[in-house]
Amino acid sequence: MKRKARKLMFRRNYVEPVTMAVLRRRDQDTCRICGEPVDFSKRQPDPRAATIDHVRALTRGGPHSYENTQLAHYRCNAEKGAC
Numbered sequence: 001m002k003r004k005a006r007k008l009m010f011r012r013n014y015v016e017p018v019t020m021a022v023l024r025r026r027d028q029d030t031c032r033i034c035g036e037p038v039d040f041s042k043r044q045p046d047p048r049a050a051t052i053d054h055v056r057a058l059t060r061g062g063p064h065s066y067e068n069t070q071l072a073h074y075r076c077n078a079e080k081g082a083c
């Protein structure tokens with residue numbers, strides 16, 4: 001997806017700021033897709049790096065909110081497809 005399109009969609013689905021620090025505490029540093037711990041010393045595109053995953057993808061109208069986000073590995077998030 002083009003950068004500009006993503007930004008526009010993000011604005012439309014925006015509910016509240018979602019920070020990694022809060023998700024880490026809530027999800028206890030664990031990937032909610034595979035259940036394995038996330039390695040915070042790694043950065044994308046390392047497959048073990050942490051990402052904020054939208055349970056229902058932004059492209060499918062999912063909101064950007066704590067309710068619709070979870071901690072996930074870069075690998076798991078990428079396998080799921082649409083972010």
Ligand SMILES: [Zn+2]
Nearest residue numbers: 031034073076
């Ligand atoms: Zn995972």
